[in-house]
Amino acid sequence: MARRLSQLAQLPVTQLKGVGDARAGALGKLGVHTVLDLLTYYPRRYLDRTNQARLADLEVGEEATVLVRVVRTTTRRTRNGRSLVTTDVSDGSAHLQVSFFNQPFRERQLKAGTDVVLFGRLEVFQGRRRMTNPVVDLIGDRTGRIVPVYPQSEKAGVMSWDIARFLDEVLDRAGEFAEPLDASVRQRLDLVDRTTAFRGIHGPESMRDAAAARRRLAFDELLQVQLELVRRKRELERTAVGIAHHVGAGSGGPLVERFHQRLPYDLTGAQQRAIGEIVADLAEGHPMHRLLQGDVGAGKTVVAVSALLVAVQGGHQGALMAPTEVLAEQHHAGIRHLLEGFTVPDTDEGNLFGGAGLDRPLRVALLTNRTAAGERRRILADLAEGSIDLVVGTHALISEGIAFRSLGVVVIDEQHRFGVEQRAALRDKGSGEAVPDVLVMTATPIPRTAAMTVYGDLDVSVLDELPPGRTPIVTRWAQGELDEMEVWQQVRDEVAAGRQAYVVCPLIEESEKLEVRSAQEAYDELTAGELSGLRVGLLHGRVPAAEKDEVMGAFRRGELDVLVATTVIEVGVDVPNATVMVILDAARFGIAQLHQLRGRVGRGARRSSCWLVGEATTPDGEARLEALVRSTDGFELAEVDLDLRGEGTIMGERQKGRNDLKLASLRRDREWVVTAREVAMELLDADPGLEHHWLLAEEVDLFLGEDDAEFLLKG
Numbered sequence: 001m002a003r004r005l006s007q008l009a010q011l012p013v014t015q016l017k018g019v020g021d022a023r024a025g026a027l028g029k030l031g032v033h034t035v036l037d038l039l040t041y042y043p044r045r046y047l048d049r050t051n052q053a054r055l056a057d058l059e060v061g062e063e064a065t066v067l068v069r070v071v072r073t074t075t076r077r078t079r080n081g082r083s084l085v086t087t088d089v090s091d092g093s094a095h096l097q098v099s100f101f102n103q104p105f106r107e108r109q110l111k112a113g114t115d116v117v118l119f120g121r122l123e124v125f126q127g128r129r130r131m132t133n134p135v136v137d138l139i140g141d142r143t144g145r146i147v148p149v150y151p152q153s154e155k156a157g158v159m160s161w162d163i164a165r166f167l168d169e170v171l172d173r174a175g176e177f178a179e180p181l182d183a184s185v186r187q188r189l190d191l192v193d194r195t196t197a198f199r200g201i202h203g204p205e206s207m208r209d210a211a212a213a214r215r216r217l218a219f220d221e222l223l224q225v226q227l228e229l230v231r232r233k234r235e236l237e238r239t240a241v242g243i244a245h246h247v248g249a250g251s252g253g254p255l256v257e258r259f260h261q262r263l264p265y266d267l268t269g270a271q272q273r274a275i276g277e278i279v280a281d282l283a284e285g286h287p288m289h290r291l292l293q294g295d296v297g298a299g300k301t302v303v304a305v306s307a308l309l310v311a312v313q314g315g316h317q318g319a320l321m322a323p324t325e326v327l328a329e330q331h332h333a334g335i336r337h338l339l340e341g342f343t344v345p346d347t348d349e350g351n352l353f354g355g356a357g358l359d360r361p362l363r364v365a366l367l368t369n370r371t372a373a374g375e376r377r378r379i380l381a382d383l384a385e386g387s388i389d390l391v392v393g394t395h396a397l398i399s400e401g402i403a404f405r406s407l408g409v410v411v412i413d414e415q416h417r418f419g420v421e422q423r424a425a426l427r428d429k430g431s432g433e434a435v436p437d438v439l440v441m442t443a444t445p446i447p448r449t450a451a452m453t454v455y456g457d458l459d460v461s462v463l464d465e466l467p468p469g470r471t472p473i474v475t476r477w478a479q480g481e482l483d484e485m486e487v488w489q490q491v492r493d494e495v496a497a498g499r500q501a502y503v504v505c506p507l508i509e510e511s512e513k514l515e516v517r518s519a520q521e522a523y524d525e526l527t528a529g530e531l532s533g534l535r536v537g538l539l540h541g542r543v544p545a546a547e548k549d550e551v552m553g554a555f556r557r558g559e560l561d562v563l564v565a566t567t568v569i570e571v572g573v574d575v576p577n578a579t580v581m582v583i584l585d586a587a588r589f590g591i592a593q594l595h596q597l598r599g600r601v602g603r604g605a606r607r608s609s610c611w612l613v614g615e616a617t618t619p620d621g622e623a624r625l626e627a628l629v630r631s632t633d634g635f636e637l638a639e640v641d642l643d644l645r646g647e648g649t650i651m652g653e654r655q656k657g658r659n660d661l662k663l664a665s666l667r668r669d670r671e672w673v674v675t676a677r678e679v680a681m682e683l684l685d686a687d688p689g690l691e692h693h694w695l696l697a698e699e700v701d702l703f704l705g706e707d708d709a710e711f712l713l714k715g
Helices: 005-009 021-028 035-039 160-174 183-189 194-202 207-239 254-262 269-283 300-313 325-338 373-385 420-427 448-454 481-496 512-528 545-556 591-598 619-630 634-645 670-686 691-714
Strands: 045-048 063-077 083-090 095-101 115-121 123-125 128-132 135-137 146-149 289-294 317-321 343-346 358-361 364-367 390-393 407-412 437-442 459-463 473-478 500-504 536-539 562-565 578-583 608-613
Touching (some): 005 691, 035 160, 045 063, 115 128, 146 207, 160 194, 183 670, 194 207, 207 670, 254 300, 269 289, 269 459, 300 407, 300 459, 364 373, 473 619, 481 500, 481 578, 481 608, 512 562, 536 545, 591 608, 591 619, 608 619
Parallel strands (some): 095 128, 289 437, 289 459, 317 390, 407 437
Antiparallel strands (some): 063 083, 063 115, 123 128, 343 358
């Protein structure tokens, strides 16, 4: 009888020979508690003995995996007190010197006579061929043409050969594995069966076998995630009661048309397309659940206001929730400006389509934790009564005691900054059975494959063109003293011409205190040196709220020339007169954050500049800064970021969850993400409850777990 994975999940590793409580505890430190955990503990690389690199054949600069024997190991202290372990190794064809900085344990590990696998780059130093800090795997006396090398832990006392030995037993005792995929799907996608895949990943006869096994098991992982996302999405569409909004002839309705006519510019094609997609959703009787992706300055606010006005013209209310008070206040000011003098017919039904009535001003309110108690009471009463049409706020919108008369559309900005519980709480403010329509927005572009996996339960609209009139930002990397002199000269020149500048201080992950100190030090040095005589303000996370407002207000009014700040200005600061952004120690920041910071300038008609200051100490850091210099396209940068940084945990992107993709990669398997989604839709269209694919349904529950599945639904 074929083994189901759910059966293996019930078997503790102590069922295996030689695994007592102590060894089970050691495996537990690697996250291996059950036989299924062990089966899905995949090799990180293979030693291909049919095509094994010889030391004598390696070219300088080439990266390679080599099997060598340790000849001798010595250790000494360098001048700065760090340990330096030097190991001489040989494979019979040549000798190699291997250096390990700050890894004193290597002296104990690499005893003379030990066989090890090294993965690293060949260099020449002082005439000798060597590798520096290569990856080291101890494989014991494993034989075979292709040897799997597993992640190991000397600290836990579990080595690659231990994992391989336990897996030999698992594969031997398990026999055949139950097959959840239809033969027709496997044949169409050229995928091996499940038994061949597990045997091929752990004991391949050739590298081709290993690649075919990985392809099948990676597809399984992606399909499980997509099945859950698509199933939940379809279930919501089928069961959740929404509001079928009045949208006129599909243009959005009279209020939306009037709003667009009042704009002093034409909508971009991308804005028109996104609004059309949103309006089509709002006309349906099930709740909208849509993600709006737009690069910095792509015009998301106009799209959001269009969606909110659809709710208002049907007699409902709209709410926009932002992650910070600064951003909420800015949204409020921006929306009030866009809707200044805007009126709506005051009909008995509270519905623009309900007949003639006197016009009344459209009311937009702001609700944050800073709202005074008396004003807050008035706003709450008016929201409950329905005389406020649109409310903008922070998480204060979801606090106890807030009730809407009829909440129709919810917009959540910079949604990745909110917990899923907070998003669900605002959606739950709808009155009666009807669930409000939800539009979540982000200015941090997400690669398509990541969006399909992380936000696969949402429909996605993309704003991929900038409105006319936005000036491109010129980005330069200042790497030396001469470049830095040019940076500060440009800041002074711009200030002399009546413009303003930002200086952002390095991100110091270890401590907010250090970050504050770094901002203060930069401020002190610049005001005494390069920026002396200019009006310079300081902003960081420890500045009290009232003082922060005062500094930000002074900068907006042009009373300060330069604002020295930490990343508190990353999102939500809009000063069109600021034309220079200087980011110190830029290599410390990620691509998305650098792109967001750069987006604080170039918001007016004048040409703007962004300077990335400082050396990059790693190849990845260098690649990040070069990408920023090369491109201002957030979507292109998001793909570069994914390639450089990796995708991290999928559930981690959702801020929760225990299950990573163990084999699948959103970078390497871009096309498989798309295929997995297509297959998931195809299966669920034909079999909505997966009754004829019960084994697939069982595995989705097994790998995603109830907590993660529930989390996807709330998200």
